[in-house]
Amino acid sequence: MAPFWENIVTTWSRYHSHYLIGARNTLIISFVSTFIGCLIGFAVGIVQALPDSPRAGKGRCAALKILKIVLRSYVELFRGTPMIVQAVFIYYGARLVAGLHLDMWTAAFLIVSVNTGAYMAETVRGGILSIDPGQEEAAHALGMTHVQTMLCVILPQTFRNIIPQIGNNLIINIKDTAVLSVISITDLFFVHKSVSGSLYNYFESATIIMVIYLILTLSVSWLLRLLEKRLDGKQHYDLATTDTLAHTSGLVRYARPSEEKK
Amino acid sequence: MKRTDESPLDNGVRGRIDMERTTVLTVDELSKTFGNHEVLRSVSLELKESDVVCLIGSSGSGKSTLLRCINLLEEPTAGTICFRGEPVSRSRVSLAAYRARVGMVFQNFNLFDHLNVLNNCVIAMRKVQKLDRKTAEQRAGYYLEKVGMLPFIHAKPHQLSGGQKQRAAIARALAMEPEILLFDEPTSALDPQMVQEVLAVMHALAKEGMTMLIATHEMMFAREVSTRVVFLDEGSILEEGTPEQLFSCPRHARTEEFLRGLLYRCPGEM
Ligand SMILES: Nc1ncnc2c1ncn2[C@@H]1O[C@H](COP(=O)(O)OP(=O)(O)OP(=O)(O)O)[C@@H](O)[C@H]1O
């Protein structure tokens, strides 16, 4: 057992800066791509959840239908093929077919974002559909437009409800950036491959990156829980007393508004 | 659009000054079909300022559908709706403006779950009427106080009882200062005790001269508060009149049958 620990200590002391850079790159790619993926997912999910309203003109109805089919294909294509294949396909394919030299970072962000977007689109669509339609009606009855209803009523609740899914995606991305080593991104897994390739200490190096991956994912879980709690606000509410009201906004000193107007 | 009265008017006075009151809402020959199911058939209705009209009728007679058609949550198949003498247009801009002037209270409250009571009231004033936060909050505060919900402004909907939710929903509708309020069975989802607190609020509104159209199964309330009662049967208005007329000597057999059915369910009420 002793040489194992010794090997770990020597590997770490010689290469810790490499491992840390790898971890940093993994984090950057997964955070940025999850963020962009969420934006894509919201955009696609919102369109997918639009009702085919007969009130809009025929032309707009048809355009919406085509757009939905395109987006649906996007979702199915990227959910339905392995990311490692997509990475090779896009990175080398762009070069061969279009003569486009994507730099590997752009390719990495692109691939992971677009993948996350495909999963998030369905999550967002489901999230929107799960909000009680009564709230949408109430908003409309108050005179809010469809866009206002979406932005102020539906999407904030959707966002809150899909945070666990966003967390899932972020954690999956942290682990799955490992496949980007096929396009030579120096993520954590790539560092492991190079280090173990030169020292032949596969097991020790794997142990090190396992621990690092676990630290990253556990911190992310914890952060997201914190965010959920934050968004939910207090579990109880305080009754507003006359002093607090007068103090904060002058609510109670208010005369009948209709008398004040004009 | 000024309020015609600050003090409660009894029904007799209402009757005498009928000519002077302006018409708020006119529903003309309104029909609605879902597929081949004719839910509303040529319904015509007129509400003048400070009218309180109760819609009664058995389940499935089309009360909710009528209310939903009036503020165009449901698109009428035929017929016109005039608000203050103007036909209501379905163009997007005027639709929002119209709905802001017609308040609606739902059976299931439909409060916005992620906002506290104050923000539930404030949001539409800010987005639709473009008021600044301070004015909107003050106005919300005024109406929340009126329905007795001022202490609960920081509570989220899931932290409230049914009656409190419905009172908050009424304040939310009132805060837009609508010219007419539509109620769709506002007490049907409530326990008997909470029913009373909500009815008390509506009673007070009626006394202040708020124009209201109320679908309800609360016959006692309809009898006490309404200026007119409308009996809806299978999508058409079978009978309408003052509460005394309709409840004491209904002209149609179906109306009598309906009222008798209620009598057996709640003895002593009629
Ligand atoms: N979206 C819809 N599609 C098809 N049919 C509908 C729809 N909404 C309502 N209906 C039908 O219209 C009829 C009237 O319904 P409505 O909800 O207006 O009745 P109601 O008088 O409000 O009844 P209740 O007292 O139970 O609330 C019912 O037979 C119902 O099945």
Ligand SMILES: [Mg+2]
């Ligand atoms: Mg109903």
